[in-house]
Amino acid sequence: MTDKTNSVEITLKNITKTFSDGTLALKPTDLTIKAEEILVLLGPSGCGKTTTLRLIAGLEFADSNGGSINFGDKNVTELPIEKRKVGMVFQSYALFPNMNVSENIVYGLKVRGIDTAVIDHKLAEMLKMFDLEKYAKRGVHQLSGGQRQRVALARAIITEPDVLLLDEPLSALDALLKARLRGDIRTLLKSLGITAVYVTHDQEEAMAMGDRIAVLDHGEIAQIGSAKEIYLQPKNAFVADFIGQMNRFEGNVIDAQLVLNTGKKIPLSSEALASSNANETLSMMLRPEDIRLTKVTDEQHALTGIVSSSVFLGDRTRVTLEKVQKEGKVIVDCFQRIEYPSGQIVALSFESKHLIPLQG
Amino acid sequence: MKKDKYFYMQLLFTLAVCSFLIVPVVMSAVAGVTNNYFVGIKSGFTLRWVEQVWMLYSDTIWLTMKIALATTMINVIVGVPCAYVMASSKSRWVSVFDELLTLPIAIPGMAISLGIISVYGGFSDFRSSWFFILIGHVIFTLPFMVKSVLAVLQSFNFKVLEEGAASLGASFWRRFFDVIIPNCKAGIVAGMLMTLTLSIGEFNLTWMLHTPLTKTLPVGLADSYASMRFEVSSAYTLIFLCLILPLLVLAQMLNNKKVQNN
Numbered sequence: 034m035t036d037k038t039n040s041v042e043i044t045l046k047n048i049t050k051t052f053s054d055g056t057l058a059l060k061p062t063d064l065t066i067k068a069e070e071i072l073v074l075l076g077p078s079g080c081g082k083t084t085t086l087r088l089i090a091g092l093e094f095a096d097s098n099g100g101s102i103n104f105g106d107k108n109v110t111e112l113p114i115e116k117r118k119v120g121m122v123f124q125s126y127a128l129f130p131n132m133n134v135s136e137n138i139v140y141g142l143k144v145r146g147i148d149t150a151v152i153d154h155k156l157a158e159m160l161k162m163f164d165l166e167k168y169a170k171r172g173v174h175q176l177s178g179g180q181r182q183r184v185a186l187a188r189a190i191i192t193e194p195d196v197l198l199l200d201e202p203l204s205a206l207d208a209l210l211k212a213r214l215r216g217d218i219r220t221l222l223k224s225l226g227i228t229a230v231y232v233t234h235d236q237e238e239a240m241a242m243g244d245r246i247a248v249l250d251h252g253e254i255a256q257i258g259s260a261k262e263i264y265l266q267p268k269n270a271f272v273a274d275f276i277g278q279m280n281r282f283e284g285n286v287i288d289a290q291l292v293l294n295t296g297k298k299i300p301l302s303s304e305a306l307a308s309s310n311a312n313e314t315l316s317m318m319l320r321p322e323d324i325r326l327t328k329v330t331d332e333q334h335a336l337t338g339i340v341s342s343s344v345f346l347g348d349r350t351r352v353t354l355e356k357v358q359k360e361g362k363v364i365v366d367c368f369q370r371i372e373y374p375s376g377q378i379v380a381l382s383f384e385s386k387h388l389i390p391l392q393g
Numbered sequence: 394m395k396k397d398k399y400f401y402m403q404l405l406f407t408l409a410v411c412s413f414l415i416v417p418v419v420m421s422a423v424a425g426v427t428n429n430y431f432v433g434i435k436s437g438f439t440l441r442w443v444e445q446v447w448m449l450y451s452d453t454i455w456l457t458m459k460i461a462l463a464t465t466m467i468n469v470i471v472g473v474p475c476a477y478v479m480a481s482s483k484s485r486w487v488s489v490f491d492e493l494l495t496l497p498i499a500i501p502g503m504a505i506s507l508g509i510i511s512v513y514g515g516f517s518d519f520r521s522s523w524f525f526i527l528i529g530h531v532i533f534t535l536p537f538m539v540k541s542v543l544a545v546l547q548s549f550n551f552k553v554l555e556e557g558a559a560s561l562g563a564s565f566w567r568r569f570f571d572v573i574i575p576n577c578k579a580g581i582v583a584g585m586l587m588t589l590t591l592s593i594g595e596f597n598l599t600w601m602l603h604t605p606l607t608k609t610l611p612v613g614l615a616d617s618y619a620s621m622r623f624e625v626s627s628a629y630t631l632i633f634l635c636l637i638l639p640l641l642v643l644a645q646m647l648n649n650k651k652v653q654n655n
């Protein structure tokens with residue numbers, strides 16, 4: 034398996050999915066997944082991640098509105114999954130209970146009528162690669178969650194598919210195992226050089242796993258880009274709120290400053306000013322880790338808040354502030370080990386380049 | 394564990410009910426090997442009556458087994474795909490079909506057989522062959538087969554297993570035989586045992602459908618009670634019990650295993 038598979042580019046053009054009960058699960062979507070790329074589909078439950086994956090897999094068929102799905106040059110829109118040469122790892126793993134670990138892993142090869150000698154050789158390779166040698170003859174119901182996950186993965190890649198599709202493959206595992214396996218899976222996918230689509234609702238997993246992330250919101254792609262782009266330049270409030278924590282400041286632009294409804298002022302960068310008109314209401318977003326808390330020197334004009342709670346999280350202290358704006362709270366991550374008792378008044382400072390203007 | 398008087402009262406009641414049911418069966422079985430039942434056990438035991446039954450009625454026993462096996466085969470071939478389609482389909486018609494399929498259990502056997510006779514009775518070759526009885530048995534036992542397989546199919550997510558197999562390149566029939574059938578085995582075997590048992594013991598339908606040349610065991614049994622010595626018909630009962638009891642015990646054992654597994 035060290036030789037790279039001939040991976041393909043996946044292109045979705047104007048793909049829509051309406052279920053028979055009328056649910057519009059995927060709005061008209063264009064999406065290109067580059068060869069050898071790991072694309073993560075990220076979004077809250079019910080946003081259409083699984084549907085998109087199943088459309089790519091050939092387990093669902095898109096509405097007939099002229100849309101198409103291509104694997105490389107090949108139009109696969111009408112092909113069922115068994116003809117698409119995709120590997121799939123299901124959320125529930127879908128291991129066959131009537132077969133043991135080895136039989137599960139080699140099933141795809143047996144279906145294709147591969148030589149027994151070749152099958153045995155590849156099986157040994159897979160068992161070794163996934164550290165399953167001891168469990169080769171075990172029934173799948175005798176395996177732990179992590180072992181099942183590995184069997185599912187081995188079973189999917191042994192046939193050297195063009196495309197690997199994974200639907201929340203780690204969601205059934207505990208946090209520690211999850212963190213370890215996502216590293217392992219990424220390394221594996223990269224060494225295979227396979228085009229992969231990986232579905233998750235966990236933003237941390239998405240950022241660790243994906244070359245690019247597509248954030249889905251109610252059946253459409255809200256934003257697609259690298260983890261950095263999505264985190265630092267979220268296109269809209271949905272993406273900003275879904276990826277990490279985000280504070281939002283709303284006010285009017287007066288004298289190159291954003292004046293909040295409490296009268297407190299935030300200085301704006303020239304870029305932010307350029308994209309806004311004077312006296313217009315404007316929303317700015319700011320990550321908790323970009324804010325520093327300082328002593329109050331000038332209570333009149335400084336941006337201040339009152340500590341309502343603070344939680345020690347080990348690597349940082351998460352402080353929640355009130356009264357910065359009339360409604361809503363501001364969350365600040367402090368990396369110094371300083372105590373912030375409730376009720377204390379603190380000043381907020383940050384670099385204005387960290388403010389993200391909110392569009393739409 | 395301390396056993397109070399309610400325990401003993403319950404035990405007594407259970408034993409009383411059991412003996413009410415079992416005593417006649419035991420008496421009948423004993424009568425089948427007794428020299429002269431009116432004299433009693435002291436007249437001695439003999440296999441004479443069993444031999445006589447075998448001479449007179451062995452063809453009914455073979456026919457019964459033939460019909461039971463054929464019914465079981467048809468039920469597997471028809472019932473398993475039927476259950477699969479019902480479990481897969483989201484159509485409203487499934488519940489209508491389910492009702493239709495269950496109907497033969499509720500309708501008296503007489504009515505069903507009259508229906509069969511009035512529709513197919515005109516084809517005299519067919520009417521006088523054992524296939525005529527086979528039809529009745531399939532109609533009567535198919536729902537048990539379908540329900541048994543359906544219950545297993547509904548107990549696990551077979552759709553996702555099928556999708557898993559499909560993702561590995563398996564065609565529909567590969568998936569059906571590699572994944573669906575093996576994982577339904579418990580239901581299929583239970584359904585087969587049920588079918589065998591019901592078919593061997595079926596009387597209502599069969600009595601209406603039979604001809605003098607296509608008598609099954611229960612029909613022959615009724616016949617012998619009407620026209621033979623009591624000991625002969627009792628010996629006949631004994632043979633019937635020997636056929637049916639192992640099947641019942643096997644079915645019960647499978648059932649227990651299933652309960653344990655869950």
Ligand SMILES: Nc1ncnc2c1ncn2[C@@H]1O[C@H](COP(=O)(O)OP(=O)(O)O)[C@@H](O)[C@H]1O
Nearest residue numbers: 052054056058077078079080081082083084085
């Ligand atoms: N087979 C189906 N029939 C009808 N609606 C469905 C079906 N599958 C999914 N949906 C609906 O489509 C939407 C997207 O579902 P899904 O793709 O499973 O979301 P996700 O995987 O992001 O949680 C949801 O509203 C869901 O209820």
Ligand SMILES: [Mg+2]
Nearest residue numbers: 079082083084
């Ligand atoms: Mg999903």
